[in-house]
Amino acid sequence: MEPLLNLVQQGGVVGAGGAGFPTYVKLDCQVELVLANGAECEPLLYKDQVLMQQWGHELCGGMLLAMKQVGASRGIIGIKKKNTDTIAILTALLPANIELLLMEDVYPAGDEVELVFHATGKRIPAGGLPKDIGVMVNNIESFINVFRAANGLPVTETMISVHGEVPSPYSAWLPIGMTYREAIVLAGGMTRDECVVVEGGPMMGSVTEDLDKPITKVSSGLLVLPKSSRIARFKLRSEADLRRIGKAACDQCSLCTSMCPRNLLGYPIKPHLAMRSLQVSGGNNQSFALAAQACCECNLCTMWSCPEGLDPSRVCGTTKRALREQQQWQTPAELQAKTTEVHPLREYRGVPTKRLAQRLELSQYMGVKATYRECEYVPAQVCIPLAQHIGKPAQAIVKEGDVVVKGQMIGQPAEGGLSIAVHASISGIVASVGDSVVINYQAVTE
Template sequence: MNPFLQQLQSAGVVGAGGAGFPIYMKLNCHVDTLIANGAECEPLLNKDQFLMLQDSQALIKGMEMVMAQVGASRGIIGIKKKNSQTITTLRPLLPASISILEMEDTYPAGDEVELVYRATGQRIPAGGLPKDIGIVVNNVESLINVYWASQDKPVTETMVTVHGEVERPFTARLPVGMRYADAIALAGRITCDDYVIIEGGPMMGSVTRDVFKPLTKTSSGLLILKAQSRVAKIKERSDAQAVKIARSACDQCGQCTALCPRALLGYPVDPRKAMRAALMADTNHAQAAQPCCGCNLCTMWSCPEGADPQRICRLAKQGLGAQNLMRSPQQLQANTLQVHPLKAYRGVATSRLMRRLEVLDYYQRPAEYLQNFPVVKQVSISLQQHIGRPAESIVEVGQQVKKGDMVARAAADSLSVAMHASIDGQVISVSDQIVIEGTGE
């Protein structure tokens, strides 16, 4: 591993778009094109827009560093046209090697496969990776963190939007390890009695009621929604309930497949067949779920019967994996079709999607940037915030640490990254999390 990649590993840089894949490993390749994903297609989240506005130079320098590492001759930043302020800010700063792709406000514009196709006209091979066609894709926050890592500033914060049933929605850079309850408290009072927390966005985010969970490097949003809201009720269904609804309500209308973004790109995914598999326990039909990316459009938008095709696809994939029946990339690619001729006309506008999700009223109250907030008194730094082996603690109870100090090193000879203190304080507990009690005023 070269010194630059070692620096990224030591600084704890991971994919901030959700997957948490260690960047040092992702950049250990040679490609022609780097795509910075700033599409931010999840409704209500706007953290990437603030990042690109405030850290414009860091984004561009981070892109140039990554392009030099992977040998890319061009860089592309994907941004929705509606974010005109971001585009206006970035454009005069760009070198000749980097351009902006202005995107329509549709969902899921920020899906990696969708973004690559829109930016280059190429399709990532089914079951493959962007590097297979000479491309690397990174979230803009990851690329900004790359730059700061080169300046010896490790990842200690994450940009998060807090929205929904709160008095003052906001977006802010918050310390990694901050409790959900403390983050939500910055938004004032919660404006409903019974609520759930959506970790991420309303489409692909997961639901929890645990306010003591800590923020991680991949945290992007905390949405407070009424427990009886449409989004909450769908996400809180059990797997058994989803299967029961599929068996009783699905009429095989095919809308889930007709509007599936991956199917429209020609990938061999067919949620309708996966729903049929739930009825018939048919392996061949279940295999049609394998290329599903989990965007959740079929469940939240397409299905007229209130079924949950995305959940059924996930369960089908779990079953295929357990039985060792997953198709190989070669088999998937052999079944890939041409891009659907009506693809351009079947995009789902985010404004219409928000209405269906019953979150449009929240959108009328923007989550403004919150720069100043009280000192965080305690954080819990999880040792497993990334794909791969957990980091290994190097601190002891009672030890004093400063913000930015390494508290856990990357596991040796493994896919792993380091963790760092996000506040000044004293270590009070070491387990699978390192708890630090703050000493700042």
Template structure:
């Protein structure tokens, strides 16, 4: 591994806001195009806009470092046309070799496959990776973290949007290991008596009522919503119920497939057939179940398309899990063989974000932008997980009683494995070492 990739690995850089794939591995390739995903199509989230407006120099610096590493002569930042203030900020400081891709305000414009297609006119092979068509994609915060890591500054904070049933929605840098409770308290009083928290965006995020969970490197948003809201009701259905109701109520109208962004690009995903698999057993079941494998779980079918209020997205997710457990998944080559041409009506079936916001019952919240805030925190304890990324957890290099300072290495990458380092996000004393390292910051 070359010195730059080692710096990025030991700086703890991963995909911020996604699945948490280690960035040093993504940069270990040779491609023609480096693509920064600034589409930010999840309603209410504002973190990428803040980052591009205020840390544009670092973003471009990180992209240039990545471009040199992968041998790319061209860099592109994907951003929606509606974000005129952000566009103006970026255009004033774009270096040679980096340009903007202005996108329509539709969901899911920020999906990696959609973004790559818009930037290049090429499709990532079904079941494949962007590098197979000469592209490397990362999100905005990850490129900023690459820039910092190249200067020896590790990842200790992440940009978070807190919104929903709170008095003062905000976006801010928050230390990794801070509890959801403390992050939400910074937004003032919670304005709902019975609420849940969506981790991430309202479309693809998951729900929790555990406010003691810690913020990690992949945290992007905390949305406080009433437990009775449409989003909470759908996301809190049990797997047993969603499959039982789907089996009884799906009338095979195929709207989920007709509006599926991946299907419109020609990928072999047909949510209505995955729903049909609930009703069919025996030999025919497998062919229907396999229609779920290429699903990206953008949730558009569930939150927008289905007239019955069913959950094709989670049916696809649970079906994929069953196929994986039974070792029945198709190979990438088989998936690619089933890929068809881009649908001729694709350009006319994008879902406008404003209409999606109304369907999600978020219009009242969307009237308030979660503006950037400088937060002065008095942190008591931080719970910093050693596993915040895809791959092996970091290995603790501190013990109970050690005094640590912000930025100090507390977990080194696991040897000979896909793994990245973890660092202290505030000064303090280590009081517990396990799956997480607990730091008392009051001393």
């Protein structure tokens, strides 16, 4: 393995935007363009702006390392033009071969496929990857972590925005393995009872009521919202209910498809057909529409387009699962054969973030940004999962009773497949080792 790839793997760097794909694998290619995704199109999240404002030099350093590794002559940072303060900071830092791509304030500008098309005018092949058209994409935090890994600093923290029903929204580097509850307490605690936490953004994030879940490398946002909110009601709806209601109420208006960002780019996704297949399904209300496979689950059809309050996005998601189980999954070549031209009205159908926030019932929170906070909090205990990424979990190399220091490797990459290392986020004593490594804080001479 090449030196930088090894450093990135051993440093535990993954895609910090949510999927957790090992970054060393992304860097193992040859492309013409390296693209940093700083569009941050989900309402209330502010972590990428903080990272670009405070650590722009490390972002550029990580991009330059990546460009050298993949042979790219150009680098582009995608950012919304409304973020004038961030743009001013970056403009003063950019080397000659990295430029800014200024984007409109619409959703889903931060979708990888949308960003690549905006930057290059090319579409990633259906079922394919950006490298297929000469592009390597990563998010802001991942490039910063590449720079740090190359300088001997492993991933022990992640940048998170905490917002919603809290007195003091903030964005901060938080230790991996600390609980959601602790992160919310740092924001002043919940301002009302009966709340849920959205993990990630309000559109694509999932909902949990478990405040003892640990922060991981792919955590990006913790949004505290009332359990009675529109977002919570939709995301807490059971699969059986969303299929039953969809089967009974969908009138096939097709607005879900006409506003679908991937459909507008010509990809073979038609949510209304997934909904239609419910109406001809058996007693289990299961959908088997092949037109669902190219869905990226951006949730725009559900939270914006559907006038009946149905959930085409999750129907597409459950349909994709069923397609795999029934061995009806289409190959990239089959999907690509169904791709059509870009819709001539595509550029007019972007959804303004402000209007989306109103539809999501988030306007009351939008006036306060989750700005940067220096966080010196050290949790009494962390629970660090060995599987925080796509691929094989890391293999524990510590045992109960071991003394560890912050930054020490506690899980090494598994052999024979995708895997990355995991490191202690605090110093202390290993309390237990299983699927996770639990560490109790104790001052240790490092």
